[in-house]
Amino acid sequence: MGNGVKNQHISRQFDDELENVLGKVLAMGGLVEQQLNNALKSLIDGDTELATVVIETEIQVNTYEVTIDQECTKILARRQPAASDLRLVTAISKTITDLERVGDEAEKIAKMGLELTEKQGPKSYYVGINAMGNLVSRMLHDVLDAFARMDSIRAVEVASKEPESDDQYSAILRQLITYMMEDARNISGTLDAVWVARALERIGDHSRNICENIIYLVEGKDVRHISIERMEEIVSNSNR
Amino acid sequence: MQQNNPNTAKIIKAYAEEKVVTEPGTTTKTHAIDMSNIVKSDVDAKLADEKVCIEITDFNLFYSGKQALKDINMTIPDKRVTAFIGPSGCGKSTLLRCFNRMNDLVDGVTIEGNIKLEGNDIFDKNVNVADLRRRVGMVFQKPNPFPKSIYENVAYGLRIQGIRDRRTIDTVVERSLKGAALWDEVKDRLDDLAMGLSGGQQQRLVIARAIAIEPEVILLDEPASALDPISTLKIEELIYELKDKFTIVIVTHNMQQAARVSDYTAYMYMGEMVEFNDTSTLFTNPNKKMTEDYITGRYG
Numbered sequence: 095m096g097n098g099v100k101n102q103h104i105s106r107q108f109d110d111e112l113e114n115v116l117g118k119v120l121a122m123g124g125l126v127e128q129q130l131n132n133a134l135k136s137l138i139d140g141d142t143e144l145a146t147v148v149i150e151t152e153i154q155v156n157t158y159e160v161t162i163d164q165e166c167t168k169i170l171a172r173r174q175p176a177a178s179d180l181r182l183v184t185a186i187s188k189t190i191t192d193l194e195r196v197g198d199e200a201e202k203i204a205k206m207g208l209e210l211t212e213k214q215g216p217k218s219y220y221v222g223i224n225a226m227g228n229l230v231s232r233m234l235h236d237v238l239d240a241f242a243r244m245d246s247i248r249a250v251e252v253a254s255k256e257p258e259s260d261d262q263y264s265a266i267l268r269q270l271i272t273y274m275m276e277d278a279r280n281i282s283g284t285l286d287a288v289w290v291a292r293a294l295e296r297i298g299d300h301s302r303n304i305c306e307n308i309i310y311l312v313e314g315k316d317v318r319h320i321s322i323e324r325m326e327e328i329v330s331n332s333n334r
Numbered sequence: 335m336q337q338n339n340p341n342t343a344k345i346i347k348a349y350a351e352e353k354v355v356t357e358p359g360t361t362t363k364t365h366a367i368d369m370s371n372i373v374k375s376d377v378d379a380k381l382a383d384e385k386v387c388i389e390i391t392d393f394n395l396f397y398s399g400k401q402a403l404k405d406i407n408m409t410i411p412d413k414r415v416t417a418f419i420g421p422s423g424c425g426k427s428t429l430l431r432c433f434n435r436m437n438d439l440v441d442g443v444t445i446e447g448n449i450k451l452e453g454n455d456i457f458d459k460n461v462n463v464a465d466l467r468r469r470v471g472m473v474f475q476k477p478n479p480f481p482k483s484i485y486e487n488v489a490y491g492l493r494i495q496g497i498r499d500r501r502t503i504d505t506v507v508e509r510s511l512k513g514a515a516l517w518d519e520v521k522d523r524l525d526d527l528a529m530g531l532s533g534g535q536q537q538r539l540v541i542a543r544a545i546a547i548e549p550e551v552i553l554l555d556e557p558a559s560a561l562d563p564i565s566t567l568k569i570e571e572l573i574y575e576l577k578d579k580f581t582i583v584i585v586t587h588n589m590q591q592a593a594r595v596s597d598y599t600a601y602m603y604m605g606e607m608v609e610f611n612d613t614s615t616l617f618t619n620p621n622k623k624m625t626e627d628y629i630t631g632r633y634g
Contacts, residue, residue, distance in 0.1 A: 101632065102632060103630065103631045103632050104631050104632065105631060108631065174590055175630070176589070176593070176617045176618075176629040176630055177617065177618060177619065177620050177625075177626045177629055177630050178626060178630060179630045180617070180618060181618065181619070314618065314619030
């Protein structure tokens with residue numbers, strides 16, 4: 095023992111339980127990622143059918159959240175996990191909350207897409223939103239990848255992009271305010287676009303939260319509420 | 335619920351990649367969750383701030399030439415619960431028995447290094463072993479009450495010390511039984527034979543007997559492993575109450591028990607002290623991979 099090759103538990107059943115729940119988290123992540131991409135696509139293309147699909151997917155995401163939560167509780171009660179097993183279960187439990195909220199935000203974007211399509215707003219609303227959507231979608235994709243690989247370095251990279259999404263959000267707001275000032279008739283439609291940008295900004299925040307969960311899982315260090323620089327320092331200083 | 339996103343499939347594939355790890359001569363397939371990236375932290379124990387009760391320095395112990403403890407260096411903090419965990423034969427009981435020189439009674443035991451209790455070497459030739467054992471009490475896995483009444487079991491240590499005053503003894507017996515959370519259950523039958531008590535009650539009686547002579551340290555060697563879960567919880571609750579007055583060192587096979595009752599935990603393996611850390615850290619984020627493997631059930 096101690097030579098780093100024995101990753102199995104003596105209890106194979108415990109391995110199966112952890113694998114099973116981790117698999118569900120990744121499936122849930124994939125579903126939410128798809129939901130976000132579809133929501134953005136439906137918004138840009140004015141595809142109301144796709145927007146409806148996004149809204150309907152929400153039920154599946156919620157079911158995943160509830161199921162995974164139950165399984166985490168079951169593992170805690172029956173296995174009393176310790177050390178990395180314990181951190182895995184708590185990280186999963188927190189991550190699915192963030193994922194579920196990303197799903198909610200994607201649903202909001204899809205709903206706004208439906209309204210914006212009805213209102214026939216100018217396509218130029220979406221220029222900034224499209225770019226920000228791509229950034230945030232990339233972040234979500236990468237953070238799920240980092241989770242699957244339990245890669246804290248990758249998680250820090252993703253977290254370091256979050257300020258960029260904040261900057262883009264501010265830029266979009268300025269742009270949209272200009273539209274509103276140009277013509278008061280634009281206000282209603284522009285406000286919807288503001289909500290979309292806001293939802294994307296929140297998704298960026300949730301992705302960062304998941305990064306923090308990954309770092310806690312891998313490094314055993316709580317990196318919430320600290321600067322990106324400090325986070326990088328902690329991860330690069332780990333005695334890997 | 336199916337996922338038809340290519341990204342999802344990719345991620346799941348990445349996570350599910352079976353890693354084939356080869357050891358010399360063997361091929362071991364590890365399971366799908368690759369935790370090899372999980373690293374250890376270097377969280378400092380709060381141990382440095384504690385008052386020292388027992389200090390163990392460069393301690394080695396041999397049973398007829400066979401080394402059972404290797405270079406043990408640690409300090410047992412005062413008025414705290416310290417747990418020793420580790421697989422059978424790792425030396426945790428052997429180390430515990432050094433603290434009141436119980437190993438003196440075993441033939442062929444040789445030691446190197448020293449152990450200090452409150453700053454004084456317990457192996458010094460001037461040390462009175464009987465006095466040391468009065469200061470360092472011990473409770474074993476199997477309750478071992480004397481074939482006497484409940485009262486006499488607790489009073490025994492005092493009588494040996496030559497105390498005859500009935501009123502003094504009454505007071506100590508009552509205080510000790512209360513201290514061991516047994517008083518309410520036995521106060522009306524103090525003259526009954528101790529053997530008539532249940533296992534859990536007997537174990538608490540033995541603890542009452544140990545605390546009657548007001549030791550500084552109480553050593554508990556698997557004190558609850560022969561008890562049912564409720565009796566076990568009562569013993570654990572008792573440990574929690576006793577640590578205000580005594581330094582407690584407990585050896586346990588039950589890791590959850592160590593996690594529940596102790597302030598500090600030492601993980602031993604093959605006679606070595608692998609990790610000594612505060613219990614919360616050891617059970618959430620141990621420093622050593624070996625500790626991690628043991629407490630997560632990957633040992634073996």
